[in-house]
Amino acid sequence: MEKKYLFIVLPLILLLAFGIFAGTVIYQPAMAQKAEGHDQAINKAEEAAHLTKIDQAQTFVGKEKHFIIEGKNDKNESVYVWVPDNKNQKIIYKAINEGITEKQAADVLRDGGEARDVIGIQLAREGDVLLWEIAYMNQDNQYTLSYVDFSNGKIHKTITP
Template sequence: MYKWLAIILSCLLIAAGISGCVYSKAMAPMKKARDAAEERLKSETDIKSADEFYLYNGSRTYYVVIGKNSKGQEAAAWIPDNKKDKVHVKKISDGVSKQDAVNKLLSEKKPKEILGVRLGMEKELPVWELSYLDENSNLNYYYIHFDSGKWLRKIENL
């Protein structure tokens, strides 16, 4: 009896180890992208800390970092994956908050579940991208302009 218990526990430990290795390997490119974005953040902006990190894949890839600048104000930096392109920085207080973006979605649509809210950049415009499931469990994307809070575009029923 103890022999079988030892075999089962050994198999579970091996499976957990393999799962940990696979997860670590899968997350390595994301960690590398975050490290590169934080390096550019420190060398090209006044943002001193990286509190939140988003990887945005829209028409172009951006790494978005939210942190505090040297004055202690919360700011966001949109860092393009192309090192030749300019980093865009805005104070969070100058745009629509994450909660206001969610409230706008809730007032205009009736999502069953909000899957994610992240900052991104579309056509040189900073946006909040909200992904959600509707009442039919269809995937939808809703984009709100960060500066004005106005609806920019939506992708529905995926």
């Protein structure tokens, strides 16, 4: 009876161990790649927007890669700084209160009847247009991305793959 048990449990343990190992080997480089460039972007944001405190750094990859840094400047204002990965583009920074909030951006889609279930929201940028990227399930239960203008709250574009 013990041998039979061993033949069942041992392969399961080996399979689980292999799964954890393989997941780690794939996950670690993927996460490292996402955060790659944050330190340089933070340095550029600190210099351009006179940041004294960094609260958060995110990566947005759309048509182009951007880093969005949230922090406080030397006037103690909360600001967002969009740092492009492309050195030919300019760094843009805005006080947080100069645009709409994450909640207001989601409400634009909910109030318009587009969004049924919001999945995620993050800051984005397309050229010099500052945006909120909102992932959601639409009324037809399709995964959809909408881009809401950070400055005026208007829907910039919607993509339903």
